[in-house]
């Protein structure tokens with residue numbers, strides 16, 4: 043049985059709403075690297091543009107629906123076949139025979155429960171070459187309970203897509219997230235999906251401790267995908283660390 047961790051019902055809508063401007067950011071690391079591992083690769087939003095530029099990339103993704111969307115995008119793209127390998131797996135438990143010069147964890151860290159973070163980062167470390175790089179992003183900062191609110195509207199041809207988000211803070215830094223997606227065709231509601239997801243908040247200090255305990259050295263910290271430095275109070279923390 044597949045456990046829905048927040049993407050099973052809504053994977054077909056993922057790319058419509060995730061329009062983060064981070065492909066160029068990841069491409070910089072991709073072009074420097076011999077081998078790349080993208081953990082929690084989702085629909086291939088980052089991996090596919092990298093492969094289109096000639097980068098070879100191995101992707102780990104636990105969600106069958108996200109993998110299905112990823113594979114759909116690879117149909118009729120035979121030129122990408124030997125550049126992308128998509129593997130079903132989870133950051134904590136995946137095992138590959140290969141080790142990599144760069145690992146990406148984009149948009150996935152927040153989903154890893156605090157209790158599983160050490161084991162997950164030990165596993166990542168095991169899959170890196172000496173001095174290999176780990177690049178990951180984290181949402182930092184105070185989260186509050188919020189009622190369900192409309193956060194995005196996207197229009198495409200005859201379709202309009204709406205996304206609503208509500209959050210509830212639970213004990214142990216856990217956030218219960220309710221996402222509601224509505225699709226309208228020519229003004230008529232044709233699909234409504236309710237999707238629950240969990241995230242786990244942290245602080246910069248705790249992430250530093252995690253990296254130290256799992257044998258990483260921090261090289262750089264950014265607050266956006268244009269390499270702006272991170273300052274206390276920023277809500278996005280992007281870390282570039284190397285295997286110690």
Ligand SMILES: C[S@@+](CC[C@H](N)C(=O)[O-])C[C@H]1O[C@@H](n2cnc3c(N)ncnc32)[C@H](O)[C@@H]1O
Pocket residue numbers: 047049060081082083084085086087088102103104105108131132133134147148149150153154
């Ligand atoms: C916000 S999406 C980001 C997808 C992609 N990295 C991107 O930037 O477009 C988070 C992804 O992390 C995956 N994920 C969640 N928990 C995971 C885990 N324990 N191990 C690996 N991936 C996980 C989800 O299935 C989802 O595809």
